[in-house]
Amino acid sequence: MEFDTLILYVATFLFVVALIALLVWAFKAFFGKSSSANFLRAREKRLGVVETASIDGKRKLLLVRRDDVEHLLIIGGPIDMVVETGIKGRPHLGPPLDDVIIAKAESRPAPDYGKT
Structure with missing residues (x-):
């Protein structure tokens, strides 16, 4: 071969x-x-960082959301600390409305600036 x-x-x-x-x-x-594909699909995220703010060169202030509850944390210093817990988070936005009607306005003629 x-x-x-x-x-x-x-x-x-x-x-x-x-x-x-x-x-x-x-x-x-x-x-x-099929239903077996639902098993492999990722779950809805329950944890996320809502906002961060820098305090100084090392430390940061974090607003962390878990489900609908927010927690305020300071990280980066000698110790990490929970400042406030159990903050009621903003509610999730609902689905958009099905029947949205947009009004149609009549068009206006353009102004004629050439006439005095």
Whole structure:
């Protein structure tokens, strides 16, 4: 068996493996919306940094939200400290209204500044 033939067989094998992987990915992308896909979906984030403020070169003031409760923290100094806890966070925005009507205004003619 020649070296060129061996390289051709290896290249063909790798091409077929890549083609099968692409087909599996496409099948999952288009037809994988079943209940098993819900298991793999990421959960809604419950924790986040709402706002930060720099106090000095080392320390920062953080407003951290967990669910709908916010906590004020100072970090970066010799010790990290909770300043205030149990702050009621802003409520999440609701979904937009379904029936939004935008009024159409009549167009006005442009002013003519050339006439005096």
